[in-house]
Amino acid sequence: MSEIFELEKELLIPFFKRQRVVFVKGEGCWLYDERGKKYLDLVAGIACVSIGHSNKYFIERVKEQLEKLVHVSNLYYTLPQIELAKKLREVSGMDKFFFCNSGTEAVEAAIKLARKATGRKRLVSFTGNFHGRTMGALSLTWKEKFRKPFEPLIGEVVFAEFNNVEDLKKKLSEEVAAVFVEAIQGEAGVYPAKEEFIQEIFELKEKYGFLVVFDEVQTGFGRTGEWFAKDIYNVEPDIIAMAKGIANGFPMGAVGVKDYVAEKVEAGDHGSTFGGNPLACTAALATIEYIEKNKLVENSRRMGEFFKEKLSELGFEADGFGLMIGFDKEKAFDFVSSMLEKGVLVNATSENRIRIVPPLIISREEVEFAVERMRLSR
Numbered sequence: 514m515s516e517i518f519e520l521e522k523e524l525l526i527p528f529f530k531r532q533r534v535v536f537v538k539g540e541g542c543w544l545y546d547e548r549g550k551k552y553l554d555l556v557a558g559i560a561c562v563s564i565g566h567s568n569k570y571f572i573e574r575v576k577e578q579l580e581k582l583v584h585v586s587n588l589y590y591t592l593p594q595i596e597l598a599k600k601l602r603e604v605s606g607m608d609k610f611f612f613c614n615s616g617t618e619a620v621e622a623a624i625k626l627a628r629k630a631t632g633r634k635r636l637v638s639f640t641g642n643f644h645g646r647t648m649g650a651l652s653l654t655w656k657e658k659f660r661k662p663f664e665p666l667i668g669e670v671v672f673a674e675f676n677n678v679e680d681l682k683k684k685l686s687e688e689v690a691a692v693f694v695e696a697i698q699g700e701a702g703v704y705p706a707k708e709e710f711i712q713e714i715f716e717l718k719e720k721y722g723f724l725v726v727f728d729e730v731q732t733g734f735g736r737t738g739e740w741f742a743k744d745i746y747n748v749e750p751d752i753i754a755m756a757k758g759i760a761n762g763f764p765m766g767a768v769g770v771k772d773y774v775a776e777k778v779e780a781g782d783h784g785s786t787f788g789g790n791p792l793a794c795t796a797a798l799a800t801i802e803y804i805e806k807n808k809l810v811e812n813s814r815r816m817g818e819f820f821k822e823k824l825s826e827l828g829f830e831a832d833g834f835g836l837m838i839g840f841d842k843e844k845a846f847d848f849v850s851s852m853l854e855k856g857v858l859v860n861a862t863s864e865n866r867i868r869i870v871p872p873l874i875i876s877r878e879e880v881e882f883a884v885e886r887m888r889l890s891r
């Protein structure tokens with residue numbers, strides 16, 4: 514099986530730096546490699562597999578839909594799309610939805626909606642933000658290494674310093690269509706916005722008339738111990754981008770907007786061939802229903818607190834909310850390898866930062882197992 518490493522080199526465009534392990538199956542919070550060794554998964558496909566691998570309810574619902582209808586196009590009506598929109602309205606408080614297939618696509622849709630609804634061009638993003646890798650979303654992504662080689666990107670994007678109100682004020686005017694907020698910066702290593710910073714953005718919105726877009730691609734669907742990060746800050750954005758945890762790893766994205774945003778849109782302004790197909794919508798619906806029925810938002814909050822407590826006993830000062838946790842660790846990439854050897858998957862977002870985003874079903878015993886292995890890997 515080690516020939517797979519060679520074949521990957523030969524056959525795949527080298528965009529990814531991978532850990533040398535081949536996973537063949539999963540169950541709950543655990544993954545199995547081709548030799549049968551098991552690993553506790555604190556990465557969850559990067560915050561995607563929210564209700565666990567091989568979840569029975571998920572399999573049953575998706576299988577049932579798979580046998581009925583996979584795809585027909587948005588030229589026609591299908592039932593799961595409407596059912597999912599109803600459910601999303603309940604959990605997100607947004608009024609209307611558009612479905613796509615990934616986080617970056619949800620951000621692209623948000624950019625177009627913001628420009629169309631306001632008739633303005635300028636977009637404000639923050640230092641440290643990550644919004645995706647297609648040209649629009651990339652334009653709003655802070656890291657130069659991701660952006661520079663692909664310029665020119667879309668114009669009229671300015672960056673303000675994260676958590677710095679004074680700097681934000683300097684970047685605002687009546688030309689700003691939208692401010693893009695990643696309330697808890699995930700790819701940067703789990704750095705939450707300050708409460709006052711978010712409150713101030715919403716006050717400035719009244720003055721300048723821009724829209725506030727929350728990129729909840731990583732923070733959504735119980736990840737933070739609330740349904741959405743906006744609920745931690747108790748604010749109502751005009752637009753929310755969603756993906757990752759929405760469908761337990763099935764490719765799915767969505768953007769939710771308030772009615773006054775949707776009112777400015779006409780048919781043809783945006784679209785997607787695959788977006789909102791019956792299979793993807795059923796996968797999302799099953800995931801959200803399972804989160805609700807099993808009170809996983811609460812579990813995320815409780816286990817997140819427990820995890821942070823245990824980490825602090827080890828001397829790690831953890832940031833984040835719910836099961837979206839980051840902490841400083843020197844030689845983070847070595848730590849990732851050492852943990853892998855000991856049967857736990859964690860992720861390094863930089864040379865000195867570890868991110869933990871396990872399935873929301875994780876138990877106390879599993880958290881204890883993870884922390885014990887960390888003690889041995891320090």
Ligand SMILES: *Cc1c(COP(=O)(O)O)cnc(C)c1O
Nearest residue numbers: 615616617643644645699730731
């Ligand atoms: C992962 C992520 C994206 C991009 O999602 P993809 O599905 O990889 O395109 C956008 N925004 C945030 C906040 C993310 O964490």
